[in-house]
Amino acid sequence: xxxxxxxxxxxxxxxxxxxxxxxxxxxxxxxxxxxxxxxxxxxxxxxxxxxxxxxxxxxxxxxxxxxxxxxxxxxxxxxxxxxxxxxxxxxxxxxxxxxxxxxxxxxxxxxxxxxxxxxxxxxxxxxxxxxxxxxxxxxxxxxxxxxxxxxxxxxxxxxxxxxxxxxxxxxxxxxxxxxxxxxxxxxxxxxxxxxxxxxxxxxxxxxxxxxxxxxxxxxxxxxxxxxxxxxxxxxxxxxxxxxxxxxxxxxxxxxxxxxxxxxxxxxxxx
Amino acid sequence: xxxxxxxxxxxxxxxxxxxxxxxxxxxxxxxxxxxxxxxxxxxxxxxxxxxxxxxxxxxxxxxxxxxxxxxxxxxxxxxxxxxxxxxxxxxxxxxxxxxxxxxxxxxxxxxxxxxxxxxxxxxxxxxxxxxxxxxxxxxxxxxxxxxxxxxxxxxxxxxxxxxxxxxxxxxxxxxxxxxxxxxxxxxxxxxxxxxxxxxxxxxxxxxxxxxxxxxxxxxxxxxxxxxxxxxxxxxxxxxxxxxxxxxxxxxxxxxxxxxxxxxxxxxxxxxxxxxxxxxxxxxxxxxxxxxxxxxxxxxxxxxxxxxxx
Numbered sequence: 001x002x003x004x005x006x007x008x009x010x011x012x013x014x015x016x017x018x019x020x021x022x023x024x025x026x027x028x029x030x031x032x033x034x035x036x037x038x039x040x041x042x043x044x045x046x047x048x049x050x051x052x053x054x055x056x057x058x059x060x061x062x063x064x065x066x067x068x069x070x071x072x073x074x075x076x077x078x079x080x081x082x083x084x085x086x087x088x089x090x091x092x093x094x095x096x097x098x099x100x101x102x103x104x105x106x107x108x109x110x111x112x113x114x115x116x117x118x119x120x121x122x123x124x125x126x127x128x129x130x131x132x133x134x135x136x137x138x139x140x141x142x143x144x145x146x147x148x149x150x151x152x153x154x155x156x157x158x159x160x161x162x163x164x165x166x167x168x169x170x171x172x173x174x175x176x177x178x179x180x181x182x183x184x185x186x187x188x189x190x191x192x193x194x195x196x197x198x199x200x201x202x203x204x205x206x207x208x209x210x211x212x213x214x215x216x217x218x219x220x221x222x223x224x225x226x227x228x229x230x231x232x233x234x235x236x237x238x239x240x241x242x243x244x245x246x247x248x249x250x251x252x253x254x255x256x257x258x259x260x261x262x263x264x265x266x267x268x269x270x
Numbered sequence: 271x272x273x274x275x276x277x278x279x280x281x282x283x284x285x286x287x288x289x290x291x292x293x294x295x296x297x298x299x300x301x302x303x304x305x306x307x308x309x310x311x312x313x314x315x316x317x318x319x320x321x322x323x324x325x326x327x328x329x330x331x332x333x334x335x336x337x338x339x340x341x342x343x344x345x346x347x348x349x350x351x352x353x354x355x356x357x358x359x360x361x362x363x364x365x366x367x368x369x370x371x372x373x374x375x376x377x378x379x380x381x382x383x384x385x386x387x388x389x390x391x392x393x394x395x396x397x398x399x400x401x402x403x404x405x406x407x408x409x410x411x412x413x414x415x416x417x418x419x420x421x422x423x424x425x426x427x428x429x430x431x432x433x434x435x436x437x438x439x440x441x442x443x444x445x446x447x448x449x450x451x452x453x454x455x456x457x458x459x460x461x462x463x464x465x466x467x468x469x470x471x472x473x474x475x476x477x478x479x480x481x482x483x484x485x486x487x488x489x490x491x492x493x494x495x496x497x498x499x500x501x502x503x504x505x506x507x508x509x510x511x512x513x514x515x516x517x518x519x520x521x522x523x524x525x526x527x528x529x530x531x532x533x534x535x536x537x538x539x540x541x542x543x544x545x546x547x548x549x550x551x552x553x554x555x556x557x558x559x560x561x562x563x564x565x566x567x568x569x570x571x572x573x574x575x576x577x578x579x
Binding site: 042190192196199213258 | 461525537544
């Protein structure tokens with residue numbers, strides 16, 4: 001099976017007044033179709049920089065110095081403007097860090113979807129309405145809420161809207177940069193469960209970025225651990241959880257207070 | 271000096287905020303409803319709940335930012351609203367210190383760490399030699415006593431800044447710390463070390479800690495007692511080993527089950543989790559009619575409608 005996305009020797013510098021700062025140091029990884037790859041690391045290790053570069057959202061002073069990003073064999077870094085605009089969101093979409101604040105506060109939910117749909121093809125208002133209603137229902141929001149402004153929805157609902165926005169054009173890859181960090185655990189669980197259900201239904205891949213590795217281990221197929229711009233270890237989830245090879249991975253696990261003695265049968269049944 | 275007299279006790283505390291928007295009708299928000307809790311000296315009490323459950327309001331009332339709508343806050347048996355004399359107020363404010371969630375905005379960016387700590391020392395420990403005291407305090411919170419005093423807040427990491435905030439509480443000889451989500455803005459890799467510092471302050475200095483958090487796992491790590499809040503009410507309280515280890519209230523069970531556990535794989539089928547969560551939330555919002563003691567010291571709320579599902 002050929003990978004959906006492959007990153008080879010990617011190096012990203014931030015230009016500063018002095019020496020350039022290398023945020024991402026020659027990293028390589030692949031994402032297979034229908035796979036969830038987790039990318040974990042401390043703040044400042046370069047994981048968000050990678051996410052932005054994958055969608056070519058990096059802006060100066062960030063600069064890709066070296067490497068390739070291949071999406072289904074096509075070189076993303078050489079896309080022209082028109083090609084890039086068509087490719088973004090229809091094939092790769094993103095749920096941003098603090099996604100609930102990534103919606104425009106002055107537009108209704110309908111308007112934000114409609115904007116996106118129109119940018120990727122001609123749709124009538126009625127068609128758009130039908131499609132949006134369907135997407136909102138899919139993430140568990142009553143469709144009549146599409147005429148609400150973001151401030152009229154709770155944080156969890158806005159997060160779901162951001163997720164629905166990212167899914168509407170049926171992209172093959174969704175990049176999620178700390179999608180649930182601002183939410184409490186119950187809502188977080190509900191949303192991740194939703195993502196997994198939709199993944200089964202629609203069959204997309206996910207690049208899941210967080211510093212909560214316990215959470216990551218629950219949903220990822222493979223996990224990469226980043227430190228100071230490098231991937232120090234990458235492997236299947238069970239290997240990273242039960243038999244980490246690097247001391248750094250082990251120290252990440254040790255740094256997390258985890259619940260002890262979990263009562264039996266508590267995992268799924270509440 | 272562990273004893274059974276609570277350092278702080280809260281009796282039937284309620285807080286209602288009036289919301290008066292520019293447009294639309296005024297409404298009332300019940301941030302806290304009839305909460306009673308005790309904090310024992312030299313122990314930590316964790317207050318666990320989701321955002322909007324009223325736990326921060328609780329902390330702010332203790333340090334006097336908000337006044338309770340009804341109910342009493344007793345500090346060593348004395349009602350704090352009765353402390354009108356300046357000396358009493360100073361004594362209380364010295365004894366109870368707060369550490370905030372955001373280590374990046376709770377220090378003055380224009381002053382060095384030395385300034386932050388010396389001011390507190392001069393006010394509350396005028397008899398001590400400032401420099402010796404400063405060194406001792408920094409050592410106590412595991413910061414380098416030689417290089418740290420001259421630094422500005424922006425030269426320190428989040429974890430180090432949070433240590434400075436704890437140092438400030440030590441500098442005034444606080445006996446109780448209200449810590450409002452002190453680790454939630456820190457990176458996971460240093461979270462545990464800050465919790466370790468709190469653990470040590472508790473055991474070595476006999477400090478009492480009210481630890482406000484949404485993370486039930488850190489509560490288990492630090493606190494002897496835990497109270498779980500939902501929509502302004504305490505739904506379960508008691509020894510942490512029982513509340514977290516063997517939760518009885520529906521909402522606590524839900525919190526516990528939702529916590530990330532690397533050993534449990536999630537799948538597309540949520541086994542009714544979302545439906546269950548909705549039910550439990552609805553049931554737990556009902557007014558608590560009584561707290562029922564199911565084990566010595568372990569209480570669960572009884573709602574006007576049954577919530578134990």
